[in-house]
Amino acid sequence: MNNPLGSFFIVLGLILNFFGCIGLIRFPDVYTRLQSSAKCVMLGTCAILLGLFMFKGFTAAGIKALLCIVFIALTTPVSVHALAKGAFRSGVKPWDGSVADEYVKDIIKKR
Amino acid sequence: MISYILTYFIWFLVWILLTWPPTPKNLITGLVAAYLVSLFKMDIFRSPENKSRPGAEKNKGPASYIKKIPWFLYYVVVLLYECVKANIDVAFRVMHPDVPVRPGTVKVRTGLKSDAGLTFLANSVTLTSGAATVDVNREKGCLYVHLLYIKDGLDASAVNIPAINKFEKILENIFE
Amino acid sequence: MSKFKRVRYYTGILSVVIFVAAVLLLPLPSALRWQSDFLGRSLLWLLGVLFLCLSRILIGPGAANRAAAINMLGILIVGFCAILSIATGRDWYMDIGIAWALQSFIGIVAISKYLEGKDFDE
Known part of the structure; x- marks a missing residue:
């Protein structure tokens, strides 16, 4: 391809997305799945959008890609801990091999 | 205004x-x-809680905003570095034959008080180093953090993680 | 590690290798043949990743797993839109991407609020 830096970022993003979704399948319970997928898929999609910016430069699509990077980097952690809190409150039990669960202890203590 | x-x-x-x-x-x-x-x-x-807090008035004025810009750039660089490190860690754990995770939720004490500071701390903890914030308890001043791998002999009610301490030190300079 | 787990692990590795080889070596369909092969093959790769996500939506026990997978699906589709925007040269694919990210974020927050409303019982 005629733009080596942009191609490099796109390939990096594709590989990170793949690792994130493998984590979504292999990890044992909801919370670990949320962690792996949030980290890897967030950075992977940001890398793909950065590759688009390298390809297009300062055109309409490139600027929108930069805005989208900021938006995704701000909202993905928020949705992840909204989901984790909702799963804990709705009674999804952690995995049997988990070591400590302070949060469940505190919720039960409150009620 | x-x-x-x-x-x-x-x-x-x-x-x-x-x-x-x-x-x-x-x-x-x-x-x-x-x-x-x-x-x-x-x-x-401006949030109404921050106004009544003592010490909030001295941060007024455009000079204090300009002083925060280098700290913010340093924060972005540290966030990117930690994020890449966490991604390599997760990729290693995913491709290992028996998935080496020992998950669990622990408490992490924090000294931050303001709304924006706590939000940024929780978000950057979620993006880095095998941890995700679940909830914030504001009265006790602690975060409930879900860790991917808990080492042996770690006290679950007050955990010290070097990456989180680094972020806290930077965010104190920006938001407090 | 038990024998069953080992067999499952090697099957997984084999299927990953077959998937990578199929994406890299198979002749592209005529719909994906743009000015270079790279973008068409990366689009195929993303399609495979999307199917991994969809399988978690199918098998995941309970609502929380499915919501987590849907969250990831929403972010992956933004990347899909970005690659389509490079390949076809149309700028409005990124408009679709931004709108999709916004809608998926609002939907996920609403779903997690709904999950939170239920009671925590042992």
Whole structure:
């Protein structure tokens, strides 16, 4: 391809997305799945959008890609801990091999 | 007043970036639209709790904002570095034959008090180093953090993680 | 590690290798043949990743797993839109991407609020 830096970022993003979704399948319970997928898929999609910016430069699509990077980097952690809190409150039990669960202890203590 | 002007310019900047080739038609529409939005969202940069807190007044003025910019750039660099490190860690754990995880939720004490500081701390903890914030307890001043791998003999009610301490030290300079 | 787990692990590795080889070596369909092969093959790769996500939506026990997978699906589709925007040269694919990210974020927050409303019982 005629733009080596942009191609490099796109390939990096594709590989990170793949690792994130493998984590979504292999990890044992909801919370670990949320962690792996949030980290890897967030950075992977940001890398793909950065590759688009390298390809297009300062055109309409490139600027929108930069805005989208900021938006995704701000909202993905928020949705992840909204989901984790909702799963804990709705009674999804952690995995049997988990070591400590302070949060469940505190919720039960409150009620 | 300064909050109002800042809000107006930020919405105007977002409008320009969204409709990128800045022709006069787009710019005039943007002036009107940013004015209408900032009528509703005037108080986005000041929260009522922070005003009553002692020590909040001395951070006023444009000089303090300018002083925060290098700290913010340093924060972004540290965040990117930790994020890449966490991604390599997760990729290693995913491809290992028996998935080496020992998950669990622990408590992490924090000294931050302001809204924006706590939000940024929780978000950056979620993006880095095998941890995700679940909830914030504001009275006790602690975060409930879900860790991917807990080492042996770690006290679960008060955990010290070097990455989180680094972020806390930077965010204290920005938001407190 | 038990024998069953080992067999499952090697099957997984084999299927990953077959997937990578198929994406890299198979002749592209005529719909994906743009000015270079790279973008068409990366689009195929993303399609495979999307199917991994969809399988978690199918098998995941309970609502929380499915919501987590849907969250990831929403972010992956933004990347899909970005690659389509490079390949076809149309700028409005990024408009679709931004709108999709916003809608998926609002939807996920609403779903997690709904999950939170239920009671925590042992």
